[in-house]
Amino acid sequence: MTAFRRVLHATDFSKASAPAFARALETARTSRARLALVHVLMPPAMFLEDSVLSARTLRELREQARRGAQDRLAPFLARARRRRVRAVAVVREGLPADEIVAEARRRRADLIVVGTHGRTGLRRFFLGSVAARVVTLARCPVLTVGAR
Numbered sequence: 239m240t241a242f243r244r245v246l247h248a249t250d251f252s253k254a255s256a257p258a259f260a261r262a263l264e265t266a267r268t269s270r271a272r273l274a275l276v277h278v279l280m281p282p283a284m285f286l287e288d289s290v291l292s293a294r295t296l297r298e299l300r301e302q303a304r305r306g307a308q309d310r311l312a313p314f315l316a317r318a319r320r321r322r323v324r325a326v327a328v329v330r331e332g333l334p335a336d337e338i339v340a341e342a343r344r345r346r347a348d349l350i351v352v353g354t355h356g357r358t359g360l361r362r363f364f365l366g367s368v369a370a371r372v373v374t375l376a377r378c379p380v381l382t383v384g385a386r
Contacts (some may be wrong), residue, residue, distance in 0.1 A: 242269045246347040248276045248338040248372070251310055254385035258353035259314060261383050264325045265349065273325040275314050276341050277307045278334040304329050335371035342376060350380045 249255045249263035259275075266273040279300075291299075297360045311327035318325035330337040342350050352369045 242266070242271045242348040244274070244345055244347045245269070245271045245349045246274045246276060246338070246342045246345060246352060247305050247351045248278070248334070248368075249311075249314070249353070250334070250356070250368075251277065252353070254355045255353035257385060258351050258381075258383035261381065262351035263318055263321060263323060265351065265381075266318070267321050271323075271348070273318055273323060274328055274341065274347065275311055275318070275326045276330065276338060277311060278337040279303050279307060279329060279331045280334075282330055287297075300331070302316060304331075323370050334368045338368070338372050339375040339377075342378060346380055349378060350376055352380065352382055354384050355384050 242265060245262055245266045247259055249259060262273060265271070276379055277348060281300075303347060307329040311329070315325050315327050338350065338352070341347075350372060352372055354367070354369045369380075369382045373382065
């Protein structure tokens with residue numbers, strides 16, 4: 239098995255991403271790699287297209303979402319540290335697949351680990367697949383881990 243030095247795990251905090259985190263953590267532990275835990279926030283403007291919000295309100299919404307994501311990443315960091323894995327938490331904003339790949343490049347990740355929701359048919363067509371787009375865009379290996 240290849241030893242990795244920098245592993246990146248992207249999470250959306252869903253149940254489907256839990257097995258991917260476990261795999262990323264174990265891979266980082268056995269390889270003595272650094273682990274970057276990444277969550278991508280969708281820009282509030284994408285949800286509030288028809289709303290009129292002040293710049294201040296938009297800034298506050300963004301900061302609240304960022305703090306919430308950091309809080310949700312904290313247990314992941316704690317679990318990694320208990321396993322003696324050097325880990326950092328990163329919150330980005332934008333289109334998930336694009337931001338995941340950009341962060342992997344920035345960190346020179348050797349491996350990206352993402353979970354899959356197992357959508358098929360029309361649900362996958364309309365909702366898309368972040369994991370599939372990451373596989374397409376990434377310059378390093380991508381490990382996709384199913385929810386089951």
